[in-house]
Amino acid sequence: MARGNTRQRIQDVALELFAEQGYEKTSLREIAERLDVTKAALYYHFKTKEDILIGLFHDLxxxxxxxxxxxxxxxxxxxxxxxxxxxxxxxxxxxxxxxxxxxxxxxxxxxxxxxxxxxxxxxxxxxxxxxxxxxxxxxxxxxxxxxxxxxxxxxxxxxxxxxxxxxxxxxxxxxxxxxxxxxx
Missing domain, CATH: 1.10.357 (Tetracycline Repressor; domain 2)
Structure with missing residues (x-):
């Protein structure tokens, strides 16, 4: 899926983690760590996991x-x-x-x-x-x-x-x- 901008990268990594370990077991901290960004940088784009999923859903x-x-x-x-x-x-x-x-x-x-x-x-x-x-x-x-x-x-x-x-x-x-x- 490899899409370019930061928002898309967050969504792609989150979806990978959701698929690997489940939505409920994935934290925003884990998403930030996988991206090698701070939680604050992640919060700039998405406040919650559901916000990430909603963005993915609307985009895709x-x-x-x-x-x-x-x-x-x-x-x-x-x-x-x-x-x-x-x-x-x-x-x-x-x-x-x-x-x-x-x-x-x-x-x-x-x-x-x-x-x-x-x-x-x-x-x-x-x-x-x-x-x-x-x-x-x-x-x-x-x-x-x-x-x-x-x-x-x-x-x-x-x-x-x-x-x-x-x-x-x-x-x-x-x-x-x-x-x-x-x-x-």
Whole structure:
């Protein structure tokens, strides 16, 4: 992820530590030590661990917000929904460390403001790929297409094969679920 400015470096190191030892067990002092800065320097940018996580979340999920806004302005067609899945997969992969952290720390994230924000975005995103008048099985297919992308981003790393081939396969399955829902 190696991003440049001090704020981003703080976020990146914090995310590494959160992944290594958990959000609850990571202190601001440890983050400062890993960065080789004083706690005062860290406080200049972030007052709490949650502030760091909120900043990370907003920075790394901005493409998701942009995707939602883009999709709202498009015709509600199969082609638009397919493009939503393609763009969402790219956003997931670009922010993989954050989403992996959120997946592995669901209980903690649920208690933080970013948990509610993410839930609201997911509800909005699923609403963009399905129609309320679809049969229930087809609504499930549409929602499952999104979660197929999640599974692909996190669990396919344990499957042998070329990373690009694996992501192509995941997208193909997600698009197939979407097409099945639209063909019904």
């Amino acid at each position: 999920t901005r493409p998701m917000d942009e995707l939602i806004e883009w999709a709202k302005a498009q015709p509600r067609s199969l082609e638009t929904r397919q493009e939503v899945l393609r763009r969402y997969q790219a956003a997931l992969l670009d922010a993989a460390p954050l989403f992996r952290f959120m997946q592995e720390n669901q209980a903690t994230v649920r208690e933080l403001s970013v948990g509610l924000t993410f839930k609201e975005r997911m509800i909005e995103l699923t609403g963009l790929v399905k129609e309320p008048d679809f049969a229930m099985v087809d609504q499930v297919r549409c929602i499952s297409a999104i979660f197929t992308l999640h599974a692909g981003a996190f669990f396919m790393q344990n499957v042998e094969g070329d990373p690009e081939d694996k992501q192509d396969a995941v997208l193909e399955v997600a698009l197939d679920l979407l097409a099945q829902a639209h063909d019904a």
